[in-house]
Amino acid sequence: MYATRPAAPGTVLEQGTWGIRRAARQLFAEPTQLSHNDAHNGRFREYTGDMLAAFGMSLGAFEGRGQSYGEMAEALIRQVVAPGEQVDVLVLAYAVPDIAPGRATATYLSYVCPGNPLAFAVTDQGSAAAFTGLRLVREYARTGGCPRGLLLVVEQADLPYDTASELPAAHAAVALLCGPDPVAEVGRIVNRPNSTPVLTATGKTIAGRAVEASVVDRLAPDGQPYTGVWWELAGVISGHEPGDFVVADFDPQLRYLSTAEIAVR
Amino acid sequence: MTALVAVASYLPGEQVPIETFAPKFGLTDMQIKVFRRYHKLGNVRRDPQGTLMDLLRGALSRLDALKGQEHLVRYVIHPRTFPVVVPFPMNPVHEVCQEFGLTNAEAFAISHQACSSGLQALDLAGRLLSADGDPDAMALVLAGEKAFTGESQMIPETSFFGEGASACLVRDTGPRDRMLSYAAMLRGEFDGELEEVAGEFQSAYADSLADAVLAAIAEAGLSVEDIRIVLPHNVNVVAWQRVSRRIKFPLDRVILEHVATNGHVFCADAFINYQTAVAGGMLTPGDRYVVAAAGAGRGATFSAMVFEH
Structure with a gap:
């Protein structure tokens, strides 16, 4: 409790x-493995199919x-x-x-x-x-x-x-x-709503691919729009690379510019 | 200390008798009779032509305290019973934020505690505001969902969901409806389909919810005798008969009048019942009250909060 x-x-x-x-x-x-389970697939078909139907959309192939x-x-x-x-x-x-x-x-x-x-x-x-x-x-x-x-x-x-x-x-x-x-202190974390992708940051930057920054030390891997910057940070922490980092990402649809200050010892 | 500023709700006008759902779910006359006689369920709210955005708009447009204060809202938190309710990447909450001028706010959904997600949202709203340290800043907890599929229409042998929405403004501190405590018991072992875990879940339900209520009361430094009323989730009446017996609290001080008229309105029940209590003069300044919820559905959470009016 x-x-x-x-x-x-x-x-x-x-x-x-x-x-x-x-x-x-x-x-x-x-x-x-769950995607091969018939009972699960039956439930998924009904739930997602009903949700999509309300928006005039249809369900494609999903088994497996x-x-x-x-x-x-x-x-x-x-x-x-x-x-x-x-x-x-x-x-x-x-x-x-x-x-x-x-x-x-x-x-x-x-x-x-x-x-x-x-x-x-x-x-x-x-x-x-x-x-x-x-x-x-x-x-x-x-x-x-x-x-x-x-x-x-x-x-x-x-x-x-x-x-x-x-x-x-x-x-x-x-x-x-x-x-x-900790091995990495967590400083200021900010989500700026209705923002632009332009980042002005001091320190080493770990940036998502949608961020426009003059200097980017580490770029998030391509094809990981939601985990990419954290993937890089995890590599920094696991690799014991010390430094003051700014983790930054921009969501092009919702227009959040997000930053987190992380000091790796 | 986290405090409520204002609450508003919207319920669609259409009330659908639960018999309407019998063919879809294969319910017998006897099962419907049990729902009506013992669970005291009757009608559920529906807005057949309306969308989730319409429900959220309905609650927001009734929240008079928001008008002229939109710039002070820093967080819009959408607690949700069902984790996924629209196709990705649609985002109704961000759309209503733009529509209502909540452009300084971060918006996000809190979920995976089913109908207990509303209390979780209230708790974390207070913590975010406390960290910001701006006494004027507010958070908006915006609850409401559509009953768009079988899972979100009926809980087997337990309840029927009704459509509706509530909007609740929260500040870090304030003179009225101050939060005193929060307790939550997560029972992730109930991870199977409802029909698979129904037996064990039903037997654990009343004890777990009672434990959460008692834990919240104890955390507030109070005893059951100090509690004026309980604002429940509207799952059904018989569940609350069992809980009130376990916590030794009179059932006539549990606000259950909307079970028969609205059904279980997802995470919005607590706020709807709060308005009923205030409008009915059931709370006087200084009264302590409990808000309680249980979330069932491939994972169960039982939670409660104590407030001082």
């Missing part, structure tokens, strides 16, 4: 005492295709949460829906993640959702009694209907385990 009170005024996390402790990243080459965020995230949890560790809050951030559209996946992840954390999903915010997710992990550490947090950023590459938006090229997931004694 998670129980808490609202944020007490003036509560602060002391500098250097909280941040990212460990990171993991993984591509998933194959569709999930697509990924499940529950299974992707579970694999990352096993990599990033060490034996004996516990997690207090888990945030799942995504933009593209997976093949289990009616499933409370974050609640399921609370069950399989050590610590039975408070868990929820942040979505409908394009590439900004992961930034919001990291902010919320920090706010629950600061005022919600959840010092050990886990952000899971996921994207899957297959939708069974025509979409106006670019889909990821691969199924990808990134996990950032946060808590005391």
Whole structure:
């Protein structure tokens, strides 16, 4: 049971005492086994078919295709949460829906993640959702009694209907385990609504491909519109590359310019 | 301390009897009778021609406190029972933000706790505002969904969903309806289809929800005797009979009058019931009340909050 009170005024996390402790990243080459399950496919056909019909759209081929965020995230949890560790809050951030559209996946992840954390999903915010997710992990550490947090950023590459938006090229997931004694301190995180893709930043920049920046130290991999910058950050953290980084991304549809200051020791 | 500023709701005018759904779900006359006699369900709200945006517009246009204050809204949070409700990348919440001049706001959805996502949204709204430190800034929790498919129309042996929406303005601090505590129990072991986990889920339901309510009351430093009313989710009456018995709270102080007329309006029930309580004079200044919700559907969450009016 998670129980808490609202944020007490003036509560602060002391500098250097909280941040990212460990990171993991993984591509998933194959569709999930769930996509071959007849019972699942029947439910998916009805749910997604009804949703599309309300918009005059039709369902294409879906059997044996697509990924499940529950299974992707579970694999990352096993990599990033060490034996004996516990997690207090888990945030799942995504933009593209997976093949289990009616499933409370974050609640399921609370069950399989050590610590039975408070868990929820942040979505409908394009590439900004992961930034919001990291902010919320920090706010629950600061005022919600959840010092050990886990952000899971996921994207899957297959939708069974025509979409106006670019889909990821691969199924990808990134996990950032946060808590005391970090290897990377998390500074200011900002989502600027109704913004332009122009970034003026000091420090080393890890930028999404839609960002226009005069200097970019590391560019997110092509085809990973929602996990790309976090994929790069995970590489920096796992590779022990010290520096003051600005992680930046721009969502061309929703027009958020998002930044997060990360100081890797 | 997180505080509510104003609440508004929209319910479509059409009320559809639950018998209408019998052919679709293969319900017998006896099952319908049980829904009516024991669960006290009757009609559900529907807007057959309306979209999700129409529902959200309906709530926002009734939120008088928002008018002229749009620039102060920093977050628009859409708590959702069902994780996916429109084809990607459609985004009704961002569209209504533009339409209503909420252009300084970050908008996003909070989900995966089913109908408990509304309380989660309220809790995290307060934490974001607290971090910003701007006493004038507000968050808008905007709940509402369409019953667009079988899963979002009926919970087997439990409830029927009704369409509607609510809008709730929240500040970091304020003089009325201050949040005192929040408790949530996540039961991810109920990850199967509802019909697969129904038996175990039904037996755990009342105890889990009662535990969440009692945990929230204890976290607020109160006892059940200190609680004036409970604002429930409108899942059905019999579930609340069991919960009220377990927490030793009189059922006539659980606001259940909309179960028969609206059905279970996703994450919006708490706000609709709040308005009913205030309009009916059921809350006087200083009264403490519980808001409670349970989310079922491939993962279960039971949650409760205590407020001081």
